[in-house]
Amino acid sequence: xxxxxxxxxxxxxxxxxxxxxxxxxxxxxxxxxxxxxxxxxxxxxxxxxxxxxxxxxxxxxxxxxxxxxxxx
Numbered sequence: 001x002x003x004x005x006x007x008x009x010x011x012x013x014x015x016x017x018x019x020x021x022x023x024x025x026x027x028x029x030x031x032x033x034x035x036x037x038x039x040x041x042x043x044x045x046x047x048x049x050x051x052x053x054x055x056x057x058x059x060x061x062x063x064x065x066x067x068x069x070x071x072x
Contacts, residue, residue: 020045020067027057027064034065047072 019026020037034054041047051068 020070022067022069025064025066028062029065031063033063037065037067041067041070 020041026033034052037052041050047070050070052065053068054063054065056062057064
């Protein structure tokens with residue numbers, strides 16, 4: 001049980017320091033948020049290539065996305 005909790009806390013810490021790390025889903029977003037992700041990954045984090053999966057949320061208004069892969 002403690003190992004599971006340690007793993008969860010480690011994941012939260014990683015996401016806090018790198019919110020667009022691979023396989024982290026971001027929901028309740030708008031298409032304009034994708035521009036922010038691209039700006040951060042290309043220009044601030046210096047990635048040369050990344051793949052994002054995007055889908056419409058069930059409310060038919062928001063989107064959710066996750067970074068599938070990133071390459072420097």
